[in-house]
Amino acid sequence: MAQKSHHRSKALTLLLAIILLVSACGAPTTEPEPTATSEPTPVPEPVLETMSPAELTGETWQWISLIETMPAAQSVVPDPENYTLTFIEDGTVSIKADCNVAMGSYELSGNQLTISLGPTTLAECGPDSSYNQFLSFLEQAAGVGMAYGNLVITLADEAGQMAFQRATVSSLAADLTPVTEDELVDTLWQWISLVETIPKPVFHSMVAEPWNYNLVFRTDGTFIAKADCNQLMGSYELLGSQLRLEPDISTLAACDAGSSYDFYRSLLELVDGVGMREEVLVLVLANDTRIMNFVNGGEVSEIEEPQVIEGDPAAFLGTPDGTEDFNNEKNWTTFDSPCFKSSIIWGQFIMTAKGIPQTLCWEVSWSQLDNFYLETTYERPETCDPQDRFGMLFRAPDNNRGYLYGVDCGGNYSLSIWDGQSTTVLVEPTNSDAILNVPGENNRLGLLTFGENISLYANGVYLETVTDFTFLDQGKIGYFVRAAQETPFTVRYNQLLLWALEDEFYPPIAVQPLPPIDIPEPDPNVPTGEARVNVNVRTGPSMLFPVRGVAEQGDMGEVQGISPDGYWYAVKVPTTVVGTGTAWVAKDYVNLTNPTGQDLPVITPPLLPTLISFPAPPSNSPQATMREPATLRSGPTLEFPVFGVAPTGSRAEVVGESEDGEWWVLRLPTSLVSDGRGWVAKVYTSAVNVGGVTVIKTPELPKNISAAAPPSGAPSLITRDVMHVRSGPGNQYPSLGKVGIGTIIAVVGVSPDKEYYVVNVPKELNQSGQGWIQARFVRAENVSNVPVVQPPPVP
Numbered sequence: 155m156a157q158k159s160h161h162r163s164k165a166l167t168l169l170l171a172i173i174l175l176v177s178a179c180g181a182p183t184t185e186p187e188p189t190a191t192s193e194p195t196p197v198p199e200p201v202l203e204t205m206s207p208a209e210l211t212g213e214t215w216q217w218i219s220l221i222e223t224m225p226a227a228q229s230v231v232p233d234p235e236n237y238t239l240t241f242i243e244d245g246t247v248s249i250k251a252d253c254n255v256a257m258g259s260y261e262l263s264g265n266q267l268t269i270s271l272g273p274t275t276l277a278e279c280g281p282d283s284s285y286n287q288f289l290s291f292l293e294q295a296a297g298v299g300m301a302y303g304n305l306v307i308t309l310a311d312e313a314g315q316m317a318f319q320r321a322t323v324s325s326l327a328a329d330l331t332p333v334t335e336d337e338l339v340d341t342l343w344q345w346i347s348l349v350e351t352i353p354k355p356v357f358h359s360m361v362a363e364p365w366n367y368n369l370v371f372r373t374d375g376t377f378i379a380k381a382d383c384n385q386l387m388g389s390y391e392l393l394g395s396q397l398r399l400e401p402d403i404s405t406l407a408a409c410d411a412g413s414s415y416d417f418y419r420s421l422l423e424l425v426d427g428v429g430m431r432e433e434v435l436v437l438v439l440a441n442d443t444r445i446m447n448f449v450n451g452g453e454v455s456e457i458e459e460p461q462v463i464e465g466d467p468a469a470f471l472g473t474p475d476g477t478e479d480f481n482n483e484k485n486w487t488t489f490d491s492p493c494f495k496s497s498i499i500w501g502q503f504i505m506t507a508k509g510i511p512q513t514l515c516w517e518v519s520w521s522q523l524d525n526f527y528l529e530t531t532y533e534r535p536e537t538c539d540p541q542d543r544f545g546m547l548f549r550a551p552d553n554n555r556g557y558l559y560g561v562d563c564g565g566n567y568s569l570s571i572w573d574g575q576s577t578t579v580l581v582e583p584t585n586s587d588a589i590l591n592v593p594g595e596n597n598r599l600g601l602l603t604f605g606e607n608i609s610l611y612a613n614g615v616y617l618e619t620v621t622d623f624t625f626l627d628q629g630k631i632g633y634f635v636r637a638a639q640e641t642p643f644t645v646r647y648n649q650l651l652l653w654a655l656e657d658e659f660y661p662p663i664a665v666q667p668l669p670p671i672d673i674p675e676p677d678p679n680v681p682t683g684e685a686r687v688n689v690n691v692r693t694g695p696s697m698l699f700p701v702r703g704v705a706e707q708g709d710m711g712e713v714q715g716i717s718p719d720g721y722w723y724a725v726k727v728p729t730t731v732v733g734t735g736t737a738w739v740a741k742d743y744v745n746l747t748n749p750t751g752q753d754l755p756v757i758t759p760p761l762l763p764t765l766i767s768f769p770a771p772p773s774n775s776p777q778a779t780m781r782e783p784a785t786l787r788s789g790p791t792l793e794f795p796v797f798g799v800a801p802t803g804s805r806a807e808v809v810g811e812s813e814d815g816e817w818w819v820l821r822l823p824t825s826l827v828s829d830g831r832g833w834v835a836k837v838y839t840s841a842v843n844v845g846g847v848t849v850i851k852t853p854e855l856p857k858n859i860s861a862a863a864p865p866s867g868a869p870s871l872i873t874r875d876v877m878h879v880r881s882g883p884g885n886q887y888p889s890l891g892k893v894g895i896g897t898i899i900a901v902v903g904v905s906p907d908k909e910y911y912v913v914n915v916p917k918e919l920n921q922s923g924q925g926w927i928q929a930r931f932v933r934a935e936n937v938s939n940v941p942v943v944q945p946p947p948v949p
Contacts, residue, residue, distance in 0.1 A: 155314045202299025202306055204265050208245070210298070211300060213238045215305050215318035217288065222314040224282040234319065251288045253279035258292075267298035267307060291316055324447045326599045327438045330429025335392055338428070343369045344451035345418065350444045366449060371835050381410040381418045388422075391884070397428035397437065402472075419473070421446060426863055465661045466614030467527045467602055468651070470686045471742065476521075476652040483521045491580075496634055503647040506541070507635035514558070514572065517786050518548045518632030524549070525655040527602045528631065529611075536593045540564035541638035544645045546601060549629035557603050557625060559610060563643075565591035567617060568590035570700055571624050580620050581610070588615035596648070599602050604655055605781060605802060606840065616661040621840060626803060656721055657697060657740035659687040667837055671737075672701040674726055674806060676712035681754060683713045683723055683744040691731070693874060694724030694760045695738040699836070700783045700799050702731045705739060713746060715757035724757045733874045734895035760874065761930040764798035766832070770820055771807035776847050778818050778839040780804050785875070786832035789816035789853050795878040795892045796931060797822065797885075799833050808841060810850035819850050826885050859925070861892040862913055869940050871932040873897045879925035882945050883910035887926065899927075901934060903943035912943045922946075 171498050186444075216234035221227075231237060241260060242249040247269060249256040256274035259293040279285050297308035305318040326349055328552045339418045345367040361367060366378040371390060379386040379400065388401040399422045409415050425446075427438030435448040478485060480503045488496045493515035495506045507515060530546060543562045550556030555668060566583035589612045590597050600611030606626060610617040623862050633647065676682045685705040692699040694718035705711065705725075712726040714736060723744055727737040736757070748754070766786055771777045780800045787794040790812035800806065809831065810819035818839060822832040859879050864870040876895050880887040883905040893899060902924065903912035911934060924943075 161837075185705075198699065200236060202265065202297075202301050202308075205262075205300055205305070209303075210262060211241045211243050213240070216320035217316060217322055218304070218319050219317045220291070220314065221317075223312060229783035231284070233722070235321075237284065238321065239292075239318065247275075249289070249292070251285035251773075253277045254285050256289065259328070260295075262298065265297050265299055267861060269293065269295045269297050270334045271452075281538035303308055326443075327427060327429065327436075330395070330431055330436055330438075332395055333428055333430050333435070335371075337430070338392065338435075339371045339373050340884045342451040344450035345446060345448055346434075346451050347447045348421070348444060349447070352410060358659050361414070364449070365451065367414065369448060379418075379422070382413045382415040386419060386422070392428070395427055395429060397425055399423065399425045402745070404469075405582060413828065425612070465616045467600060467611065467653070467687075468529055468598075468614060471527060471653045474651040478650040478652075480647070480649070485521070491515070496633075501648065503633065503650075504644060504854060505544070505633055505635050505647070506642055506644040507544070507637040509637050509640040509642045511637055511639055514634055514636045516558075516632050518547060518550055518553055518630040521631055521652075522628040523631060523652070523654075524628040525604045525628070526656060527600065527653040528650070529598055529600045529652075530650045531596055531598050531648045534591065534593055534595045534646050535643045536565060536595060538563040538643035539638040539641060541910075542643050543568070543636040543638070545599060545636050545858050547630075547632040548601060548837045549625040549627075550632065551625055551627065552628050553630070555607065556629060556632075557622075559599070559608075560634065560636070561589055561597070561599065561612070563591070565589045569608065569610060569620060571622070571626070578624075580608075580622060581618065584617075586612055586615070586617060588612040588617065596842035602655075602661075604819065605779075606779075609661055610897065612726070619661070621681040623840070624801075625757055641695075653742075656742055657692070658688050659743055664703055668701060669703045669837075670706050671727060671731055671835065673705055673709045674728060676710060676726070679749050681713040681746065682710055682746040683725060683746050685709045685739070685741070685742050686745055691725070691727065691737045691739055691740050693732055693737060694762070695719075695724075696762070697757075698762055698783055699738070699760075700763065700785045702727070702737060704893075713748075713754065713756040716741070717759060718756055723754075729896040734872050735896075742771075760933065763931050764928060766798040766800045766804075766826065768800065768806035769823060770807055771821070774843060776822060776841070776844045777805055778834070778836075778841040778844075780806075780834075780838060781840055782838045784834045784838040786822065786834055788827070788833065788878075789812070790819075790833045790856065791852075791860070792895075793876060794833065794853075795856065795857060795889075797826055798874045802835070807846050808847055810848040811836075811844075813852060814851055856889055856892040859893050859915060861893075861899050861916070863898055864914075867936060869901040869935070870898055871901050871913070871927070871934040871937070873927070874931050874933065875901075877927050879913065879915060879919075879927055882918055882948065883907075883923065883926045884945075884948075886948050887946075888949060890915060890925050893906075893927070901937050901940055903928075903941050903946065904937065906942055911937070912940075927937070 198754050215232050217237035217240060218234045219230050234254045236251040237567045245259055247258045247260045249258060254275040254277050256271055258269055258271045259576060260269045264346045265534040271289060271293060289311060294309040295307050295311060296310040299306050307316045309315065319832060336760045342793040344364040346359050346364045347361060366380065371375060371377050375389055376390055377390050384404055386401050388399060391398045400467045401419055401422055421439065424439040425437045426440050429436050439445065444892040447622050460465050482499050492508065492512060493510050494508055497504050540563050542779045543560045545558065545560030547556045547558055555572060560568050566585050567589065569579040569581035571580065581681050581780060595676060598613045602609040606621050606623045607619055608622065610620040635645065637643065685707055688704050688706050690701045691700055691703050713723045714726055720740055722738045723741050724736050725739055726735060729735045731737060780802055783802055784800045786797045786800055790799065808818050808820050811817065817833045817835055820832050820834055822830050824830045873893055873895055878889045879891055880889055880891055901911050902914060909929055910926045911926050911929055913921060913927055917923045
């Protein structure tokens with residue numbers, strides 16, 4: 155890390171030396187008489203006018219000169235645009251000090267000014283930089299005023315003065331001519347430059363190859379762009395001088411080092427305005443901090459649309475959460491062992507199997523992943539045996555176990571498990587036309603894992619999904635090779651992309667195991683979301699909440715708000731799905747349209763549901779494993795009350811099945827239910843040893859409780875699901891009956907542990923006129939002041 159110092163910079167020292175040298179090089183005809191004193195001649199100081207706060211703020215000031223008193227000297231700053239101050243009304247100051255930036259605070263009182271430096275970058279700017287001296291002088295600031303139209307900061311102890319001029323550009327969007335849609339569309343616009351205002355407008359002629367960064371707007375509201383070696387597609391909306399771009403589908407090629415592909419795409423996502431300036435198209439970025447300049451590049455036919463493959467996760471998931479371009483070895487430890495050799499050279503991970511027949515050799519990285527979509531691009535070896543195999547190792551709990559998804563030189567894909575001692579084949583070698591089996595051809599190998607589901611892809615084409623519970627937790631990833639014969643072969647990987655999955659989605663081509671939800675048609679002019687894939691609809695914003703069903707790809711619905719962490723949308727659903735009419739979907743899988751222009755409201759999530767722990771099932775007994783957080787009910791339909799939710803991966807003994815064959819009967823703790831039985835829909839489970847289990851008759855539904863609706867504004871709750879109303883706060887109290895999903899009922903109190911609400915019920919059900927409902931399955935309103943009610947004695 156660079157160390158700060160306060161030596162005179164070479165630039166200013168050299169300039170001062172030149173000034174002194176010029177003053178000493180006049181050629182008098184006679185020797186001058188010695189003066190009577192050795193005191194230096196003082197440099198005259200300007201008379202300062204008092205500045206108001208409004209004059210100080212709202213401008214960017216460039217450092218132009220320095221007057222020092224000890225010794226007396228005056229110097230000019232050769233590059234004022236590299237040393238700037240921007241005073242902000244909130245008492246902070248933004249500082250540019252050559253190649254460094256800093257933030258600080260200031261206090262202005264009359265003509266007195268003090269500046270305190272805060273966080274500062276510490277880059278070395280070069281031998282001619284004055285950044286150290288600039289920052290040192292700012293810390294000595296004591297006063298401020300105006301002189302000859304310039305800002306002057308006086309230094310403490312009368313050490314000198316710093317003079318600043320106003321920056322010349324105040325608004326990047328000033329003087330733009332409006333552009334019509336006819337002028338915008340069907341023209342090939344080439345990106346030529348970027349202008350920024352942080353901390354001062356600086357022109358960057360950074361686009362060395364404008365023909366590699368194009369943009370075409372089309373009359374149907376879509377755009378297409380070339381971003382170096384990749385193609386982008388998306389939609390746009392033009393409203394007067396406002397322009398919004400929504401990049402969507404993108405190819406994911408690995409461009410050469412120095413490419414601005416990612417930067418270009420990120421800039422397009424920030425565009426919020428547009429105009430013309432002397433035949434240059436100007437896109438204004440958020441907060442008027444940057445503009446992108448484009449010129450007419452000629453024929454539109456130069457751009458080709460990216461190929462979109464139905465079901466390709468990379469086309470739906472957007473920008474990857476992680477990218478490995480193999481520019482260095484920081485994530486890998488390369489090897490040269492008897493089995494294989496690996497190296498990272500020129501943006502490639504190169505792995506050579508040395509020809510030990512039928513022996514798996516692998517290398518892992520440090521990443522620990524569980525639910526993800528991963529994609530790597532490989533070059534098919536130039537020479538190899540048809541059974542030579544290579545690919546990805548994933549979910550490896552250590553360096554000697556894990557899943558292996560590979561392809562071979564015969565054009566087949568396969569999936570297996572190595573448990574440290576033996577191999578279990580999950581997918582036998584299977585041929586696919588999606589694999590380009592030509593020497594030197596590039597292929598994308600895709601892998602989606604969520605819970606026990608493993609979905610395989612090749613070049614964006616969905617191949618198949620396998621269910622396996624061997625390794626469910628986070629594990630390492632890596633590459634492997636397996637030589638079929640004694641002949642070595644080499645495979646090259648060009649890139650590895652990673653998307654972390656917040657919630658599961660099912661490939662559109664795969665069989666959909668969960669029921670679709672009939673999403674209500676949204677009202678006009680409200681925020682709406684379109685499902686980019688088949689996305690799970692949950693009762694809360696976490697994978698700990700149960701799934702109610704699936705919003706199918708292309709479904710549109712009203713977005714009511716967003717979760718506090720910003721990862722989930724609250725969406726409007728029928729009250730028959732969630733009693734409050736609000737469910738949750740992962741933000742990553744939804745395209746948002748917000749005509750209001752306002753931020754989505756943040757919605758408080760519901761409480762996590764009550765979790766159920768099963769008694770350990772006997773060995774080799776009929777068992778079910780929860781594929782999702784699964785709701786346990788007192789019977790085999792959605793009309794039966796809820797006991798709680800079993801977490802993903804929990805196992806229970808199966809004691810029977812429903813008469814229609816759609817539900818399992820599981821063994822529950824008798825402390826939860828007296829007969830030790832709970833019912834779960836089979837679709838949320840994976841079961842073993844269940845052949846010939848007993849068919850159990852559907853129990854009788856509890857009687858329905860009807861209660862008068864509470865007056866407006868009174869303490870109340872609305873049930874998210876069908877609930878038991880009990881005579882006390884716990885399952886040990888008898889049930890008085892049930893209330894249906896979406897029932898609104900008056901609240902008169904709360905249990906001491908806040909886990910149950912006390913509600914009004916008819917006195918014929920309970921002489922006290924009170925019943926108790928679990929708080930975790932309701933949404934309560936206006937209950938902050940309800941009294942704490944002590945539980946009645948346990949019967």
